[in-house]
Amino acid sequence: MVDKTHPKLDERIEPGNWTDGLDMPMSLMDQIPEDPASLADLANRSVVSGKQFSREQAIQLCRLAAKFETTQTMGQFPLTGKILISAFYEPSTRTRLSFESVWHRLGGDVISITDPSTTGVAKGESLHDVAEMMSHYGDVVVLRDSNEEAIYEMLDVLRIPIINAGNGTDEHPTQALADIYAIAKWRPEFLMDNPPADKKIRICVIGVPGRMRTVRSLLSFLALFSPAIKEVVIICNADQPFSKGQKEELEEAGLKLRVTADLDAQLPDTDVVYINAIAWVGDSYEELGTEYRLNDSSPLKDGSIILHPLARGEELATDLDNTEHNWYFAQARGAVYVRMAIMTSLVRF
């Protein structure tokens, strides 16, 4: 028998219950001057890699995201009559629903591919022909594909913008921008050219930069904000954490990188801990770094925050959910607004 008493059933859900933290995006907006010109340059472009973005674009996208986050009710629907093609050739619920929700909140409509086995591609249709078709049917494509080259093949012929929602082990740029936005909400000085020395941060990234798309894209964005970063510490025990040239490129962009296998030794001096245990490989995934776990007993620095792109497994204990370190839920919430900022910048008339 089901116990049908649940406190939530006698409770009215008031929006006020969950808008804690609106002061943070508010403060972000106050501290960053608006600069529409840098976003105008994104109009009708595709979003494939974290490397495409300039520092100013990333900052202005965070500012625009904050603007959306502090807008309770949309007074207009800028994407009315526009169609998103939500093409998830690698199954996903979280990311797919995120993009579809964002598009709808902006007033647009969505057509979806959720089951790759029923598509023409499964029957041998070329990606060029698929891209040709999509150019007729929609205004933007969001693509997730376990083949990292697929998005580049589609770019050859697409006549509408495409957004990379994860291409194999390569990149996932909109997720990474959501990570940046989460850090910026917590500490707006992160976006400054000359942040005060006591506001510079140490970031631990648990994961393998050469094999995890979320980590690869995140590092590209972090490189834009080197002035605010003391050091990025990669926590992993892989022999070759980086792909060819990756480390050199990041260091050239100004990022201080260090690799270590010992997580707990770093935590007391770390301001931002980024953790993620799943790396997609082909149609399946491998878990990397399952020996690294965070829980309420981890020696976390006071005031430090944890980020996780979710969904989480056992690497991140739920006993952290109600602590000050839980910034991953704010990060997930922010991802919606970051994608609203990207979408409205891309689609112009």
Added chain:
Amino acid sequence: MVDKTHPKLDERIEPGNWTDGLDMPMSLMDQIPEDPASLADLANRSVVSGKQFSREQAIQLCRLAAKFETTQTMGQFPLTGKILISAFYEPSTRTRLSFESVWHRLGGDVISITDPSTTGVAKGESLHDVAEMMSHYGDVVVLRDSNEEAIYEMLDVLRIPIINAGNGTDEHPTQALADIYAIAKWRPEFLMDNPPADKKIRICVIGVPGRMRTVRSLLSFLALFSPAIKEVVIICNADQPFSKGQKEELEEAGLKLRVTADLDAQLPDTDVVYINAIAWVGDSYEELGTEYRLNDSSPLKDGSIILHPLARGEELATDLDNTEHNWYFAQARGAVYVRMAIMTSLVRF
């Protein structure tokens, strides 16, 4: 070769062909005074169990459903900009399309989960994390899950209302309210505090109350309308038709219950026959009571009606479709308007 002559191909479909019976919802509206206060109390609440509703709420939801049923064309779209998360972890087409259609008719947008095998839950994500995610992506969740506890787990953390569209063998409250609405359209006195003695009805329910969610929820609602019910006769040959405490609770609420295995002996004195042969169990279903069948030769009372939540199997013969007893199509039609009534009561601004 296909025979391509079909009378429908030479026929224009006129709305007038299928609005028979609008006088019934009209009459329902005339007989029930409007009481917006009782529905205001549903704002921003979840709908999990038939037991949550007061008699007055059930009556007013029927009245509001009648109002929608008699409105040919919506002049406004109250859910514009609102997003429904249609989460069917147990596959369903009829119920899913019903909710999605309703939400669209009210002006809202929908994001859907139709294939549970591609979700994070299948990969081990907790329902708490799923609910956290959904709170960011939508305004209402409709959930069907073969695990009856799932909806209660999601309630723990959800910050938007959730509607139970079937949780295992437990409940399916919106279907049950559609059953009540079907009875009320046929006989508005059913909703009265003191119906005339000759308008009181005997109801036969073919099914197992302890193992069928539609039956369980229906009985909860029927208990609210005991003044209009002579008796509810449960037709089944199960040893233990009720779950623990179920019978006692219903009788305490005023319902007269009797169990018998002989359907045909009851029919000549029965006003409403409710039949349903499928009980969902886990990922599959079992057929209960397949020995009970209704057809045009069944000794049905003149003027009596048959209800069935559909889809039907062999328990309900199609030779009844064109008889006065066919109230199951009107019931299916009414389910749309009942869900419109529920949705607009839940979502306030």
Added chain:
Amino acid sequence: MVDKTHPKLDERIEPGNWTDGLDMPMSLMDQIPEDPASLADLANRSVVSGKQFSREQAIQLCRLAAKFETTQTMGQFPLTGKILISAFYEPSTRTRLSFESVWHRLGGDVISITDPSTTGVAKGESLHDVAEMMSHYGDVVVLRDSNEEAIYEMLDVLRIPIINAGNGTDEHPTQALADIYAIAKWRPEFLMDNPPADKKIRICVIGVPGRMRTVRSLLSFLALFSPAIKEVVIICNADQPFSKGQKEELEEAGLKLRVTADLDAQLPDTDVVYINAIAWVGDSYEELGTEYRLNDSSPLKDGSIILHPLARGEELATDLDNTEHNWYFAQARGAVYVRMAIMTSLVRF
């Protein structure tokens, strides 16, 4: 490592890049006088077979399609508040997305069935009951089903229009109308009662008319335009290319038909080549005529065009994509506008 340089990433996509050929639909509109009366007769009708359409209706649908194709931005959304039930019991991405895109562009909402295995039909529900349900949930049904009789069964009880998006090996009328529109854009004289002798065309159809639904529907439409057609040459090596009575019926309607197995011998004198290698049979498909291939070395007549309903396999080489013969991409683009013309003609208020 992914090579992240791609010329498209530095390029803004301007609508002007891909509106080549707008002069053709413009010219089509100029040459055909508008005749709303013939389309008014389509209101609230179902579209099941190519044989349903009169010559004047086909012409006016092409004209209306041209009107949509030359309208850059819709100023109004005629299907606001209307719901399309997109029911693909035989999996399809291209056709499904096409219809869903069209419906959205016209302002309507869509509810979809993409996975037949989860439906009531899979559990034994009758098509009559499904049609009864759909009449409550939507305003138009688009059906693809590998059972060619399914759409006729649904017609028995549906109270909303249904559109055949492919029924087994039988018909696919909206695709065929898109083929006609593609020819008419290329040569508007095709639609004339008395085209000049030098504008009459020879058409090669590579395929088996008796077993391919796209071919069957196309031939029905071509029969309406016999005055502009010198000859239709069927290229196939099947013993019985036609189904019973098919050839006789087409010839009676005025079409000159010839069958030959030698493609290359025909090409130098052919104005329109229609090629399609896939025939759906049950849940799977067979490839027909894989020995017939078109590529840049085929002896194609100067100025002749190739049509293909897509998705393509090896029968149509990509080295033709950048030649004057590639009319299949224009055809695919036009299919969107043809379906907009059909939808707006069907749904009236």
